[in-house]
Amino acid sequence: MHRTPARTPARVAVVGAGPGGLTCARVLQRHGVEVTVHDLGAAPAARDQGGSLDMQAGTGQYALRAAGLWEKFGALARPEGERTRLLGRDGKTLFDAVPPREGQGNPEIDRGQLRDLLLDSLAPGTVRWGHKLERAEPLGAGRHRLHFANGETAETDLLVGADGAWSRVRRLLSDAVPVYTGVTFVETGLNEAEARHPELAALTGEGTMMALDDNLGLVAQRNSGGHIRVYAGMRTPEDWHRRAGVDLAEPAAVRAALLERFAGWSPALRGFLTETDTGYVNRPLYALPVPHTWEHTEGVTLLGDAAHLMSPFSGMGANLAMRDGADLAQALAGHPEPDEAVTAYEKILLPRSTEAAEGAAEGIESAFAPDSAEQVLAHLTGRH
Numbered sequence: 001m002h003r004t005p006a007r008t009p010a011r012v013a014v015v016g017a018g019p020g021g022l023t024c025a026r027v028l029q030r031h032g033v034e035v036t037v038h039d040l041g042a043a044p045a046a047r048d049q050g051g052s053l054d055m056q057a058g059t060g061q062y063a064l065r066a067a068g069l070w071e072k073f074g075a076l077a078r079p080e081g082e083r084t085r086l087l088g089r090d091g092k093t094l095f096d097a098v099p100p101r102e103g104q105g106n107p108e109i110d111r112g113q114l115r116d117l118l119l120d121s122l123a124p125g126t127v128r129w130g131h132k133l134e135r136a137e138p139l140g141a142g143r144h145r146l147h148f149a150n151g152e153t154a155e156t157d158l159l160v161g162a163d164g165a166w167s168r169v170r171r172l173l174s175d176a177v178p179v180y181t182g183v184t185f186v187e188t189g190l191n192e193a194e195a196r197h198p199e200l201a202a203l204t205g206e207g208t209m210m211a212l213d214d215n216l217g218l219v220a221q222r223n224s225g226g227h228i229r230v231y232a233g234m235r236t237p238e239d240w241h242r243r244a245g246v247d248l249a250e251p252a253a254v255r256a257a258l259l260e261r262f263a264g265w266s267p268a269l270r271g272f273l274t275e276t277d278t279g280y281v282n283r284p285l286y287a288l289p290v291p292h293t294w295e296h297t298e299g300v301t302l303l304g305d306a307a308h309l310m311s312p313f314s315g316m317g318a319n320l321a322m323r324d325g326a327d328l329a330q331a332l333a334g335h336p337e338p339d340e341a342v343t344a345y346e347k348i349l350l351p352r353s354t355e356a357a358e359g360a361a362e363g364i365e366s367a368f369a370p371d372s373a374e375q376v377l378a379h380l381t382g383r384h
């Protein structure tokens with residue numbers, strides 16, 4: 001019997017080479033669909049990829065399997081990184097274990113290693129670096145012309161916005177913009193932690209340490225290569241530094257402001273604020289309004305943070321981005337009509353991300369509250 005061949009879109013353009021966009025491209029290529037990824041970064045290692053991610057069973061792990069990268073991931077992953085320690089502001093341990101609900105084998109990997117794993121799996125030349133999307137011009141019948149800051153243009157039959165929090169592609173589908181959550185992280189870090197900062201390394205333990213109290217928090221997270229990434233979190237106005245007359249480019253001024261905020265915390269914990277090898281980076285946390293949805297529009301869709309930016313207190317933004325990427329690619333590979341595939345994908349994506357975003361919004365509220373240690377302890381021990 002003669003069958004009409006599957007009408008996969010001739011030209012799929014993914015904008016954004018984060019975990020979501022790269023996973024989508026990899027799974028598409030495994031199914032023989034042609035794809036180009038455009039990223040504003042000048043080169044693969046142009047920016048610090050930062051932080052450790054735990055790969056969760058139903059999302060990140062699923063995506064790695066769909067990408068055929070599960071074995072290679074296993075060689076890089078750190079199972080011990082799942083351990084979580086919660087301290088009070090006095091430095092006393094309140095919880096130190098693998099949390100029962102999350103500890104079902106969610107190994108950790110550095111974000112940079114994950115990115116390299118995905119990048120190395122793509123056909124050479126898939127990612128076009130130095131391509132910052134300025135705008136996407138609808139051409140009718142689902143086609144778009146992409147305009148890049150470097151003056152180049154490209155045409156596409158399916159445009160996938162995987163371009164993160166401040167997505168340009170999102171403008172085609174929704175007016176939503178990220179809103180400040182009320183919480184800012186100031187990021188710092190320790191190199192060769194065991195040798196150079198043994199007390200802070202011991203306080204951190206082998207995974208993640210959180211000390212939370214009264215709208216403030218310290219989070220220290222093991223990365224590979226002896227590095228510990230530290231976030232000093234505070235519920236504070238977004239322009240806290242201007243109000244306090246602090247020049248963010250002056251490490252001594254940032255350190256002094258943080259020490260003032262964390263006055264009354266144990267001297268051992270305050271060591272995370274003073275012993276920095278990396279300086280301080282101000283990171284206000286944003287989230288898209290919940291729920292964030294859009295009317296299905298032929299020829300364009302979103303995945304990852306572009307679709308559902310949420311506070312890191314979901315603990316799964318990168319995991320969801322990868323699952324989105326895998327789901328979209330599998331739908332495109334499995335449906336004869338690309339538009340039907342995107343419709344099917346969005347039917348799964350929107351409720352899934354709404355549920356996670358609601359959890360993230362609750363998570364950041366309880367982690368930066370007057371009684372945050374009690375609330376997070378109840379969560380970690382399953383008593384909430």
Ligand SMILES: Cc1cc2nc3c(=O)[nH]c(=O)nc-3n(C[C@H](O)[C@H](O)[C@H](O)COP(=O)(O)OP(=O)(O)OC[C@H]3O[C@@H](n4cnc5c(N)ncnc54)[C@H](O)[C@@H]3O)c2cc1C
Nearest residue numbers: 016018019020040132133163164304305312316317318319
């Ligand atoms: C402090 C912190 C801790 C976190 N911890 C975790 C965690 O433990 N676990 C977890 O799962 N998630 C975590 N997250 C969330 C996670 O980082 C994001 O959800 C994830 O990176 C989203 O992936 P993405 O591919 O959608 O977007 P991104 O990773 O943001 O990638 C977007 C890509 O698009 C590119 N881009 C942007 N604009 C353009 C443009 N105009 N043109 C071309 N390219 C463009 C960027 O260069 C980038 O490469 C954390 C987030 C923060 C802030």
